[in-house]
Amino acid sequence: MIAQESSTKNRPPIKVRVRRQDGPGQEPYWQLFSVPHEAEMNVISILQRIAAIGKTVDGQKVAPVAWDCGCLEEVCGSCTMVINGRVRQSCSALVERLLADQPDEIVLEPMSKFPVVRDLMVDRSRLFHSLKRVKAWVPVDSYYNMGPGERQSRKQQEYNYPLSQCMSCGCCLEACPQFLKVEVEREPGETEEEFEERKQAAYNKGFIGAHAISQAMLFNNHPTGKALADDRLGALTGTGGVQVCGNAQNCVAVCPKEIPLTRSIARAGRSATFYMLKRMFDR
Amino acid sequence: MSAHRVVVVGGGLAGLAATMKLTELGVSVDLISLTPVKRSHSVCAQGGINACNDQTRQLGDNEWKHFDDTVYGGDFLNHQPPVKEMAFWAPKVIELMDRLGVPFNRTGEGFIDRRRFGGTLYKRTAFAGATTGQQLLYALDEQVRRREAEGLVRKFEFWDFLRPIKDDDGRCRGVVAQDMSTMEIRAFPADAVVVASGGCGLLYGRSTMSVFCNGSAASRCFQAGADYANGEFIQVHPTAIPGSDKLRLMSESARGEGGRVWVPRTPQDPRDPTAIPDSDRFYFLEEHFPEYGNLVPRDIATREIFDVCVNEGMSAEADRMCVYLDLTHIDRRELDRKLGGILEIYEKFQGVNPRDTPMKIFPAVHYSMGGLWADYQRSADGGLEPGAPQNQMTRIPGLYAMGECDYHYHGANRLGANSLLSCIFTGLFASPSLIAFAENAGGSYRDVPESLLASAVKAEQDRHNGLLKGEGDENPYLIHQELGDVMTRTATVVRRNDQLTEALAKVEDLHQRAMKVHLSDQGSWTNQNVIFAKAVQDMFPLAKCLLEGALRRDECRGAHFKPDFQKPSLTADSHAERRQQAEAWCDAFEENNRKYLKSTVATWNASTQQPELSYEDVDTSLIPPRPRLYGLVGAEVIEEVWKERAAAKQSDALNKNNPNQPVTTG
Numbered sequence: 001m002i003a004q005e006s007s008t009k010n011r012p013p014i015k016v017r018v019r020r021q022d023g024p025g026q027e028p029y030w031q032l033f034s035v036p037h038e039a040e041m042n043v044i045s046i047l048q049r050i051a052a053i054g055k056t057v058d059g060q061k062v063a064p065v066a067w068d069c070g071c072l073e074e075v076c077g078s079c080t081m082v083i084n085g086r087v088r089q090s091c092s093a094l095v096e097r098l099l100a101d102q103p104d105e106i107v108l109e110p111m112s113k114f115p116v117v118r119d120l121m122v123d124r125s126r127l128f129h130s131l132k133r134v135k136a137w138v139p140v141d142s143y144y145n146m147g148p149g150e151r152q153s154r155k156q157q158e159y160n161y162p163l164s165q166c167m168s169c170g171c172c173l174e175a176c177p178q179f180l181k182v183e184v185e186r187e188p189g190e191t192e193e194e195f196e197e198r199k200q201a202a203y204n205k206g207f208i209g210a211h212a213i214s215q216a217m218l219f220n221n222h223p224t225g226k227a228l229a230d231d232r233l234g235a236l237t238g239t240g241g242v243q244v245c246g247n248a249q250n251c252v253a254v255c256p257k258e259i260p261l262t263r264s265i266a267r268a269g270r271s272a273t274f275y276m277l278k279r280m281f282d283r
Numbered sequence: 284m285s286a287h288r289v290v291v292v293g294g295g296l297a298g299l300a301a302t303m304k305l306t307e308l309g310v311s312v313d314l315i316s317l318t319p320v321k322r323s324h325s326v327c328a329q330g331g332i333n334a335c336n337d338q339t340r341q342l343g344d345n346e347w348k349h350f351d352d353t354v355y356g357g358d359f360l361n362h363q364p365p366v367k368e369m370a371f372w373a374p375k376v377i378e379l380m381d382r383l384g385v386p387f388n389r390t391g392e393g394f395i396d397r398r399r400f401g402g403t404l405y406k407r408t409a410f411a412g413a414t415t416g417q418q419l420l421y422a423l424d425e426q427v428r429r430r431e432a433e434g435l436v437r438k439f440e441f442w443d444f445l446r447p448i449k450d451d452d453g454r455c456r457g458v459v460a461q462d463m464s465t466m467e468i469r470a471f472p473a474d475a476v477v478v479a480s481g482g483c484g485l486l487y488g489r490s491t492m493s494v495f496c497n498g499s500a501a502s503r504c505f506q507a508g509a510d511y512a513n514g515e516f517i518q519v520h521p522t523a524i525p526g527s528d529k530l531r532l533m534s535e536s537a538r539g540e541g542g543r544v545w546v547p548r549t550p551q552d553p554r555d556p557t558a559i560p561d562s563d564r565f566y567f568l569e570e571h572f573p574e575y576g577n578l579v580p581r582d583i584a585t586r587e588i589f590d591v592c593v594n595e596g597m598s599a600e601a602d603r604m605c606v607y608l609d610l611t612h613i614d615r616r617e618l619d620r621k622l623g624g625i626l627e628i629y630e631k632f633q634g635v636n637p638r639d640t641p642m643k644i645f646p647a648v649h650y651s652m653g654g655l656w657a658d659y660q661r662s663a664d665g666g667l668e669p670g671a672p673q674n675q676m677t678r679i680p681g682l683y684a685m686g687e688c689d690y691h692y693h694g695a696n697r698l699g700a701n702s703l704l705s706c707i708f709t710g711l712f713a714s715p716s717l718i719a720f721a722e723n724a725g726g727s728y729r730d731v732p733e734s735l736l737a738s739a740v741k742a743e744q745d746r747h748n749g750l751l752k753g754e755g756d757e758n759p760y761l762i763h764q765e766l767g768d769v770m771t772r773t774a775t776v777v778r779r780n781d782q783l784t785e786a787l788a789k790v791e792d793l794h795q796r797a798m799k800v801h802l803s804d805q806g807s808w809t810n811q812n813v814i815f816a817k818a819v820q821d822m823f824p825l826a827k828c829l830l831e832g833a834l835r836r837d838e839c840r841g842a843h844f845k846p847d848f849q850k851p852s853l854t855a856d857s858h859a860e861r862r863q864q865a866e867a868w869c870d871a872f873e874e875n876n877r878k879y880l881k882s883t884v885a886t887w888n889a890s891t892q893q894p895e896l897s898y899e900d901v902d903t904s905l906i907p908p909r910p911r912l913y914g915l916v917g918a919e920v921i922e923e924v925w926k927e928r929a930a931a932k933q934s935d936a937l938n939k940n941n942p943n944q945p946v947t948t949g
Contacts, residue, residue, distance in 0.1 A: 023808045038527060042632075045528040051812075052760040054803040063804030066811050068318075071493045072529040073628050075417055076322040091528075092631045117464055118809035128319065132432045137425035138384040143307050143711065149381040151393040158620075161386040161412055164421060165624075168321055222384050 011037040014095065015057070015105035016046055018065050021116045025185060028116075032057045032105075043083060043090035043098075043108065044069055047120075065108075067120035074256055077167030080174070081120045082109040087174040089256050111174045115183040124170050126182060126203045130212035131168075133204065134232045138225045150223040163218040163264065165257045172210040172251035172261055178244050179207045207244040208236070210251035214264035220271070233268075233275040242268045285311035285435070287721050288728040290458050290473040292444045292500055294320025296416070296703060297686025298479035299423035300710025306430040308718055313471050314427070315439045315460050317495045321424045324481050324493040325706065328416025329534035329625055331408035332380075332703040334373030336397060339405040346371045349407065351906055353701060356402040356580045357652075357694025358841040359880060359908035360513065362901055365659050365691050368666040369708045376707050377409050383422040386411050388621060398539045398621070402580040402698040413534055413624035419703055439471075443814055444500045447476055447507050447682050448731070448739045454724060455681035456731045459739045461747070464809050468743050470736035472728040474721035478504055478677075479686045479710070482651040486822050486829070487775070488767015490648035491523050491532040501655050501688045502821040505828075509677035511885045511894070512690040513653030514825060515832035518697055518842050519775050521584035522608055523647035524632060530647035531632060533608060534625050535699040537642075538577040540617070543609045544568050544588070545641075546597045556599070556607055556641045567591055571914045582696040582842045583913050585646040589776045592645070599643060607641035648775060650702060652693040652842065653832075655684035656884055659691070665905050667712070672720035675713040681720060685709040690882070695841020750813050755799025759816040762797045766790065766819070770826060774833055778845050783834040790830060794823040794892065824887055828894045832883040835896060838875055850875075853917025865920040869928060872910050880908060907932070 013034045021028040034057040035049045051064035070078035072091040079090040084098060084107050098106050114122035173179045184199045216232040219225035236242045245265055252261045287310045291298045294316040302312045314320065335344045350370035354361050381387060381395065387409050388396040397406040411418035430436045441463040448457045448470060457472035483498025484490030505511045522537065522544075523530040538544070545564045552559055568587055569576045577584075591597045592604040599605050610618060610626075615638055618626060629637045656678060660671030667674055675683045684690075686706040693701065773779075773786040797820045804812035837848050850871060853864045880901055885894035909925055912918035 022806075040527045042526075042528060048528060048760075052758065052764075054758070061803060063806065063810075064812055066809050069494055070318055070322045071324065071327050072526075073327065073531045074631065075326050075414060075624070075628075076318075076324075076493065078318065078322050094632070094634075121809060124319075128321070128428070131425075131428060135429070135432075137429040138382070138422075139429070140382050140426075143304055143379060143426075145375040145379065146382065148378045148395075152389055153393050154389040154391060157386050157389045161418075164384075164386050164411075164418060165414060167326070167417070168319075219384070224382065225384060 013037055014046065014099070016050065017105050017107045018119070019109040020065065020119045021110070023118055024115055024183070031062065041095040043081075043093040043095070043106070044072055044079065046095065046106070047090070065120060066118040075167060077169035080111060080169045080171055082111060082174070083107070087111060087171045087254055089169060092256065111170060113174050113179055113181050114170065115181065124168070125199075126206070127168055127170055127173065127209070127211065129200055129203050130208050131215060133208060133235045134212050134216040135228050135235070136212070136215040136219055138219065138222055139227055140224060152223065156221070160218055160221055162257075162259055163214055166211050166214060166259055167257065168211060169256065171254045171256060175250035175254040176207070176210065177248050177250070178246050179209050182206050205239055207240045210245075210261040210265060213242055213268045214259060214261050217264040217267050230275065233272055236268055237272045237276055242272050285309055287311070287474045287718060288313065288472070289475050289477060289717055290315060290471050291477045291479060292316075292458065293323070293479035293481060293686070293688075294427075295323035295325040295479060295481055295686060296420055296423060296706035297710045298323075298477065299420065299427050300707045301477050301479060301685055301714050302436060303423055303426045303430065304711050304714035305717065306435040308714065310718060312436045313439060313473065314436055315442045315444055315458065315471070317441070317443060317463070319440045320427065320438065321421065323420060324496050325420040325703070326414075326417040327491065327493060327532060328703055329413045329532060330400060330536035330539065331398065331410035331415045331700045332377065332419065333400065333407045333698070333700040334377045334409065334704070335405070335407055336374060336377070336395070336409075338397065339407055342405065344405045344407070346373070348405070349373060352403045353698055354694060354906055355909070355911060356698040357696050358911055359694060359903055360516070360840060360882065360901055361694035362659070362691040363903055363905040364661045364665055364667055367905060368712065369692060369705055371666065372708050372712065373704055376704060376711070380419055380422055380707070383426060385418045385422045388412065398536060399578060400539050400699040401535050401578045401584070402575075404575075408536070408539065408700045410536065410621070412620075413536055413622045413626075416703055419707065443817075444478075444480070444503065445743045446503050446739065447679060448472075448735060449507065449679060450731070450735055453508070453680060455679050456735065457728065459743050461743070461814075463811070463814055466747075466807050466810060468740050468747065470740050472731040472736060474728050475681045475683065475717040477683045477685055477717065478655065478688060479684070480688045482687045483822070483825050484648050484651070485763075486766065486826050487648040487770045488764060489526075489528070489530050491520055491530050492649070497818040497822060498825045499818040499821040501684075502825050504655055504677065504679070504682060504684070505824055505885070506821070506887050506889065507679065508887070509679045509682060509684070510656035511654070511825065511828050511887075512656040512882050512899070513832070514828035514885060515774075515836060515883060516652035516695050516842050517648060517774070517829065518581055518650035518652060519585045519646045520649035521581055521588055521646050522644040523649070524629060524642070525603070525605070525645055525647075526632065531628055532647070532649065533629065533642060533644050534622075535578075535581070537608060537610060537622060537625060540621055541610070541613050542577065543612075544577055544584075544606055545609060546591055546599055546606050550597045551599070551601045557611065557639070565597070575913065579913055580696055580698060582844070585776055586844060588646055605643040605645045608644045609641040610637055611639060611641060646776060648771070650697055651687060652690070652695065652697055654688040654690040657684045657689045657691060661902070669712070670715040670719050672716050672723055674716040675709055676716070676720070681724065683713065683717060685713060695843060746817070747813065750800070750802060750816055751805045753799070753801050755801050757796045757800045759797065759800045759802070759812070759819045762793055762800070763819050763822075766793055766822060766826060769793075770829075774830060776844065778833050778843065779847065780834060780837075780845070783830055787827070787830045787834065790823065790826050794827075797823060824894065828885040831894055831896060832885065836879060836883065838879045840879065852915050853920060858920075861917055861920045862924065865917065865924040868921050869910070869924050876908055
């Protein structure tokens with residue numbers, strides 16, 4: 001608020017290269033921007049300055065770069081993008097550190113596994129759809145006052161809490177070799193509902209991804225949540241389920257919340273095997 | 284198909300709690316949000332959620348004391364029936380959230396763990412690490428996704444709410460909103476509408492709030508005829524990490540778990556803070572407030588930090604203002620278990636490990652106590668009448684405000700860990716009121732006249748097209764920066780009438796300039812430029828309410844602090860003289876309350892583009908207002924005098940045969 005900025009030394013401006021795209025299905029192109037180097041900058045403040053300046057390094061007047069952001073403290077999951085080749089949250093990408101690794105310029109690209117909406121904005125609705133596929137919720141009877149929930153051990157809380165910190169940012173999906181882009185375009189004459197249905201059908205064929213597998217394990221470990229354990233395992237053993245995972249372990253390496261995703265996947269794999277066997281014998 | 288449809292604007296705790304409850308009651312919901320609801324600003328709440336509990340009860344706590352702490356902390360500007368109802372619901376809210384799967388921290392025996400928070404002496408606060416808001420939001424988000432999968436909820440994420448639709452009788456019949464990708468503007472007919480759009484921190488440029496907290500939804504309702512109340516009450520949180528894009532919150536829970544605030548006794552002591560011995564440290568909160576220590580209410584902690592840095596020149600750094608918030612004496616495992624989330628934020632953004640080195644923090648704009656004026660129906664026992672159509676309804680019939688964007692729960696200063704409670708409480712409690720309203724009012728979302736919807740859409744399409752064609756030359760981003768600068772300079776911790784007058788003139792000028800913006804993007808696909816320009820224009824009505832309200836309120840109350848109208852400490856040495864001074868002090872206090880213990884209510888005048896203020900009595904019928912004396916010299920004498928007066932009033936009241944009026948003297 002009132003804190004004064006620490007004095008900025010006379011530093012050369014920062015070069016920022018942005019991969020832009022005007023809309024879905026359009027050709028991407030690159031633009032270079034020059035931004036004054038201030039103290040304590042991150043990629044968000046760079047994009048804010050670019051919006052205010054409104055010009056490329058050659059003085060060409062351009063529309064502000066479109067991007068998504070929210071809390072700016074790495075807890076909402078909005079501002080994921082590929083920065084200097086690595087997927088991460090742009091709010092916690094501090095300029096000083098980026099320049100220390102790569103002094104000449106900062107390169108910003110949209111995630112490649114989701115359809116581009118515009119510039120650095122992508123459509124991550126598939127990610128939220130996956131949470132429906134695994135019924136990532138506790139099936140309570142009602143929202144009336146029914147007294148406290150079941151008592152839980154500290155150990156169980158300490159297992160669940162890290163999994164529950166998943167902010168649906170999509171880093172794990174961008175880094176995953178098995179998670180491939182699904183882009184569905186609306187056809188002329190198609191209603192909104194028809195388009196939505198066709199999109200979801202296409203999503204259902206693709207890999208469900210580490211985040212959703214981990215959420216399934218979270219709710220299967222909850223006293224009431226586990227009532228739907230078989231439904232979740234059914235989803236995880238179907239098309240695009242846990243068997244698609246190639247064990248590259250990239251997901252856990254890029255997760256900004258350091259969620260033990262590979263532990264969840266291993267656990268899901270074991271549970272899925274038991275579930276399949278059980279189904280075989282129940283038949 | 285459901286009999287009723289409700290539009291909910293905003294998908295934070297209040298909006299999701301309302302959506303969840305409405306669907307349970309069989310209502311279908313169109314949920315409109317600037318962002319995927321899972322990313323709403325509620326995720327930033329860190330410390331916890333308050334409710335009296337089995338443990339505190341055995342130490343003498345109860346719901347009434349939670350209620351009392353809330354109105355005392357709020358300097359009695361809170362309407363008491365809603366606060367009372369909220370405090371009595373609090374334990375039930377925690378139990379529901381527990382059932383929904385929130386991973387609250389546990390004691391060794393498996394009970395929900397609690398910590399202490401500001402403005403109370405009891406450990407009421409339940410928490411999930413230091414990301415309690417995130418965890419509560421996720422639990423509600425999951426329930427709403429479940430209802431979405433069942434077909435009861437349609438989500439419109441990345442949609443901007445533009446205006447409520449009012450029919451000829453002035454009743455709200457739906458909303459107009461805009462798809463932020465396709466830029467399509469569309470009408471959403473409804474039987475009733477909930478606005479749960481959060482705070483307006485972006486008026487200050489940088490704050491602890493998320494980028495969507497621009498106040499535009501509340502402002503658009505205000506401009507459509509819903510009043511805006513107590514706008515001048517803005518909470519400045521004592522502890523945040525300064526940053527160039529945002530001021531990141533450093534939760535009160537850091538102090539709740541034993542964190543200590545200090546500065547070196549020698550200003551700008553060049554030694555590393557860990558090398559400064561205790562004797563050379565000034566723990567100013569602990570020295571000034573022996574009872575509450577580091578956990579005084581937020582407005583007080585903020586003023587102390589501000590005072591130490593600005594007036595005493597004791598900032599820890601020479602070229603910027605900050606004080607130390609020290610956790611280094613606390614066991615690491617305990618820190619990680621209870622505060623992990625916020626320690627990571629500090630580490631990531633400052634590159635320093637707060638387990639080893641004291642953090643550097645400074646106050647930042649954090650919460651809007653004020654908001655859309657909202658009604659309620661008082662029950663016979665002094666709480667709220669469940670299901671009454673008026674509960675949370677704005678001046679526009681059928682339009683409801685819930686969560687941070689309403690005005691009546693937190694008075695002049697909100698207590699920490701009460702906001703999550705008020706959001707979930709209002710969503711759950713008031714949802715049946717919407718149904719009662721819809722049934723009484725008759726008609727249906729299905730038969731809203733097409734012409735009404737079309738004309739509302741057209742008005743917004745005209746505004747949109749006008750902005751794209753704008754002939755002006757103003758840059759909306761720079762206007763926003765200027766607005767943020769003037770608001771931060773004049774309307775945060777310390778307020779002075781000359782500065783406020785100047786700020787009003789400056790804001791008027793900026794408002795006119797904001798109406799003449801030139802957009803660098805005139806396209807018709809994902810045009811964030813035009814969305815932002817509209818949000819900036821709509822910040823001005825709220826900024827004007829805030830400044831005008833602050834200018835006209837010549838007193839100190841909660842977060843609103845005017846040094847020119849500060850009540851003095853007692854100066855006399857002899858007890859008799861002190862008594863006299865205390866009598867005079869109490870007279871002045873009562874006189875001041877007669878004049879200023881009122882809600883500021885603003886009505887928008889579209890032709891002058893100015894707010895018109897009036898003043899509304901506050902319902903203080905349950906707990907009589909008493910002086911808030913944290914740290915004042917002579918407080919004990921004032922308290923003595925005050926208690927005598929209160930006792931006299933009580934016996935008067937009893938003599939008048941009015942035993943229904945409980946009186947607490949604290």
